[in-house]
Amino acid sequence: MTPGKPTLTPKERMAISRVKMREQDAGARARNFKEVNQGLDEYAAMEEAKRCLDCKKRPCVAGCPVGVRIPEFIVKIAEGDLAGAAAIMREDNALPATTGRVCPQEKQCEELCIRALKGEPVAVGWLERFIADWAAAHSAPPAPPAVRTGRKVCVVGSGPGGLTAAGELARLGHDVTIFEALHAPGGVLRYGIPEFRLPKAIVDAEIANLEALGVKIECDVVVGKTVTVPELLKEFEACFVANGAGLPVFMKVPGENLKGVYSANEYLTRVNLMGAYRPDALTPIAKGPVAVVFGGGNTAMDGVRTAKRLGSSRAILAYRRSRAEMPARVEEVAHSEQEGVELMFLVAPLELLGDERGWVRAVRLERMELGEPDASGRRRPVPVKGSEFELPCDIAIVAVGTSANPLLTATCPDLKLNKWGNIEIDADGMTSIPGVFAGGDIVRGGATVILAMGDGKNAAGAIDRYLKTAPPRDEPGRP
Amino acid sequence: MFQVLSNDTLAAQVHRLVVEAPRVARARLPGQFVIVRLREGAERIPLTIADADAQRGTITLIIQAVGESTRDIVAVPAGGSIQNVAGPLGKATHIQSWGRVACVGGGVGTAVLYPLARALADAGNEVTTLIGGRSASFVILRDELAAFSKEVLVTTEDGSLGTKGFVTAVLDALIADPARRPAAVFAVGPLPMMAAVAERTKPHGIQTIVSLNPIMVDGTGMCGGCRVTVGGKSRFACVDGPEFDGHQVDYQELMARLKTYGEHSCRLEAAIREQEKEAAR
Numbered sequence: 001m002t003p004g005k006p007t008l009t010p011k012e013r014m015a016i017s018r019v020k021m022r023e024q025d026a027g028a029r030a031r032n033f034k035e036v037n038q039g040l041d042e043y044a045a046m047e048e049a050k051r052c053l054d055c056k057k058r059p060c061v062a063g064c065p066v067g068v069r070i071p072e073f074i075v076k077i078a079e080g081d082l083a084g085a086a087a088i089m090r091e092d093n094a095l096p097a098t099t100g101r102v103c104p105q106e107k108q109c110e111e112l113c114i115r116a117l118k119g120e121p122v123a124v125g126w127l128e129r130f131i132a133d134w135a136a137a138h139s140a141p142p143a144p145p146a147v148r149t150g151r152k153v154c155v156v157g158s159g160p161g162g163l164t165a166a167g168e169l170a171r172l173g174h175d176v177t178i179f180e181a182l183h184a185p186g187g188v189l190r191y192g193i194p195e196f197r198l199p200k201a202i203v204d205a206e207i208a209n210l211e212a213l214g215v216k217i218e219c220d221v222v223v224g225k226t227v228t229v230p231e232l233l234k235e236f237e238a239c240f241v242a243n244g245a246g247l248p249v250f251m252k253v254p255g256e257n258l259k260g261v262y263s264a265n266e267y268l269t270r271v272n273l274m275g276a277y278r279p280d281a282l283t284p285i286a287k288g289p290v291a292v293v294f295g296g297g298n299t300a301m302d303g304v305r306t307a308k309r310l311g312s313s314r315a316i317l318a319y320r321r322s323r324a325e326m327p328a329r330v331e332e333v334a335h336s337e338q339e340g341v342e343l344m345f346l347v348a349p350l351e352l353l354g355d356e357r358g359w360v361r362a363v364r365l366e367r368m369e370l371g372e373p374d375a376s377g378r379r380r381p382v383p384v385k386g387s388e389f390e391l392p393c394d395i396a397i398v399a400v401g402t403s404a405n406p407l408l409t410a411t412c413p414d415l416k417l418n419k420w421g422n423i424e425i426d427a428d429g430m431t432s433i434p435g436v437f438a439g440g441d442i443v444r445g446g447a448t449v450i451l452a453m454g455d456g457k458n459a460a461g462a463i464d465r466y467l468k469t470a471p472p473r474d475e476p477g478r479p
Numbered sequence: 480m481f482q483v484l485s486n487d488t489l490a491a492q493v494h495r496l497v498v499e500a501p502r503v504a505r506a507r508l509p510g511q512f513v514i515v516r517l518r519e520g521a522e523r524i525p526l527t528i529a530d531a532d533a534q535r536g537t538i539t540l541i542i543q544a545v546g547e548s549t550r551d552i553v554a555v556p557a558g559g560s561i562q563n564v565a566g567p568l569g570k571a572t573h574i575q576s577w578g579r580v581a582c583v584g585g586g587v588g589t590a591v592l593y594p595l596a597r598a599l600a601d602a603g604n605e606v607t608t609l610i611g612g613r614s615a616s617f618v619i620l621r622d623e624l625a626a627f628s629k630e631v632l633v634t635t636e637d638g639s640l641g642t643k644g645f646v647t648a649v650l651d652a653l654i655a656d657p658a659r660r661p662a663a664v665f666a667v668g669p670l671p672m673m674a675a676v677a678e679r680t681k682p683h684g685i686q687t688i689v690s691l692n693p694i695m696v697d698g699t700g701m702c703g704g705c706r707v708t709v710g711g712k713s714r715f716a717c718v719d720g721p722e723f724d725g726h727q728v729d730y731q732e733l734m735a736r737l738k739t740y741g742e743h744s745c746r747l748e749a750a751i752r753e754q755e756k757e758a759a760r
Contacts, residue, residue, distance in 0.1 A: 181565065181697070181699050182565075182697060183516050183523070183562070183563040183565070191697075191701075219563065219565075220563050220564060220565040221502065221565075222565055222566065222568065222699055225506065225566065225567055225568055225699075226502045226503060226506055226565070226566065226567070227502060227506070245701075246700055246701065247700045247701070247703065247715060247718070248701070248702070248703040250703070250706075250713060256713065257706055257707075257708060257713060257732055257736065259735060259736060259738070259739045260739075262704075263702060263703040263704075265701055265702050265703060266696060266702035266703055266704045269696050269697060269701070269702050270696060273696075274522070274523070274696065275520070281520075282520065282521060282522045282547060282548065283522050283523075283696075284740040286739060286740070357735070357738075358732070358735030358736070358738075405699075405700060405701075406700070406718065407699060407700065407718065
């Protein structure tokens with residue numbers, strides 16, 4: 001294909017129907033951890049890119065938390081200028097191979113796509129994934145900027161928010177160090193999102209790109225314990241706190257400490273970070289014929305699909321609202337059903353029942369119906385009297401959210417928190433301590449990869465402006 | 480990478496490793512632990528920091544080789560290295576002046592007890608130390624503890640050292656003696672031992688602190704695998720502990736939870752039995 005000016009008329013573009021994603025067969029993939037989506041080939045990607053009308057309003061860009069210049073990279077793909085498309089992507093998005101896989105596009109760029117008004121939106125997410133994977137295979141890693149500012153900035157946490165901020169700051173020429181508590185970087189991309197949705201090789205490659213930009217990553221540093229934020233401020237001129245979600249929330253029903261009952265965090269960490277799905281893994285994971293997962297978000301979906309892959313013949317998602325209220329990505333819900341996951345709506349657990357050895361054997365559930373809308377705008381589930389029933393199970397996974405991580409904030413008393421323990425920030429992402437910025441789940445209390453990345457990108461810009469107003473230190477490290 | 484500076488054997492299968500970890504050494508307080516992962520693919524396991532030297536930048540870990548992971552770690556020679564050491568984690572021991580305290584250690588729990596007992600002695604407490612072991616070869620740190628204890632009382636199940644029997648009998652005698660009765664008791668060891676100690680002190684209203692070692696993955700509060708019921712409430716040992724009021728802990732539940740990985744823990748128990756046989760020979 002020769003690059004050149006696209007010649008299609010809008011009518012011709014409108015006539016092209018949305019591409020289909022190649023997927024691993026549902027029966028096969030329900031028994032393995034290989035990626036479900038197989039990606040678009042170059043021809044399919046170019047055809048899909050031609051569907052973009054390159055409209056004036058560009059509503060998709062407004063819908064993107066990191067502001068990727070979506071029509072510009074898509075037009076480049078349509079023209080066959082893949083290197084050009086990759087260059088745009090690299091400038092705008094630090095983790096495109098990740099967001100192309102895990103963003104809820106249907107609620108962001110694709111929802112706002114003008115083509116969605118009449119038919120299906122342009123497959124922005126799939127095109128993003130295509131160009132990110134193409135770039136990983138065909139282009140050289142990015143080089144550090146020629147101009148170095150010599151300003152030292154640290155980032156707490158190497159999840160999507162921290163990685164994005166670090167990448168942006170490094171591209172601006174700052175000297176960036178990330179501190180990660182676990183033994184491997186990536187945060188939720190590493191311990192939370194399963195291999196079948198986001199292969200760890202992709203995470204490794206995205207992180208390698210950031211390291212090529214000059215970002216330094218130190219693992220095994222638990223900020224708040226190993227070092228405190230006030231200590232870091234003696235060495236670094238600014239700090240971005242993105243230490244993520246904290247303690248898993250349990251449902252406060254009897255029996256939650258029975259054996260076989262996991263928080264989704266523990267279940268997924270054992271499988272993803274520790275590799276417990278591999279036969280030779282040293283870290284164990286409990287398995288059983290029936291697994292029940294409580295929750296309706298992406299973490300719950302990841303948990304129930306993982307249980308299916310670990311051999312549960314019945315993997316059941318029990319959600320207290322209905323399908324319409326599920327926060328999970330639509331694609332994941334569809335994939336899970338193809339894989340044989342059972343979705344059970346309008347049920348809430350009352351109690352987990354154990355056997356004589358202390359293992360969970362069943363959950364007592366109660367049926368719910370939808371009442372008036374609550375604070376979130378979703379209809380509140382109300383118990384149906386006399387509707388209790390027992391569902392036998394061997395594994396129960398609680399995926400109903402997390403509370404704020406207390407480790408960092410406990411040793412940084414000047415940091416202003418809200419009543420839930422989340423860090424308060426201003427419009428620039430700055431906390432109550434000058435030079436300390438924060439974003440992602442520690443601020444939002446649980447959101448998405450892309451929102452954390454948006455926070456990281458915004459904070460990086462604000463940190464850059466902050467450094468310009470603060471005089472450089474004569475001797476960094478010796479205040 | 481964290482360099483192992485020395486590795487010596489304290490007792491059957493119990494090793495003392497001095498590891499270079501400057502940041503941990505600087506921040507560490509008695510009662511805290513680290514999460515150690517030997518190499519790529521290895522498990523993350525919590526180990527109490529027995530001692531630290533902030534000047535040299537080293538921490539001391541005392542490890543009983545009971546399973547694959549701990550066996551691999553104690554096999555690292557001086558000059559070798561450990562891939563990951565993260566910490567210090569958990570809350571530090573609450574140290575105050577009680578006057579007279581009893582510190583009770585069982586098996587390798589004595590290693591966890593050691594830094595805590597020393598901190599108590601440094602704070603001006605009169606420390607009586609009780610060490611229990613299956614046999615003489617399982618009694619560790621006796622001299623180290625004697626350096627600051629008013630007395631060190633040893634019990635062994637087979638009578639090969641000290642008094643034959645369990646530490647609880649000696650503790651009963653202490654409590655019964657008004658001149659030696661402790662104002663607080665710190666107990667670290669196998670769960671049945673800590674449960675038994677708490678049972679003995681409760682009727683006398685003697686404050687009792689136990690250090691728990693449940694199953695953990697990250698050690699930073701993220702997984703919740705280490706949850707224990709204390710006073711009817713679910714707590715995370717890694718962030719709320721590892722030390723708790725011994726009279727409030729649900730020991731039965733914790734004992735059950737420790738057996739989650741049946742085959743896994745059976746292997747651990749079999750390994751311990753194997754070691755006992757070896758020690759007896």
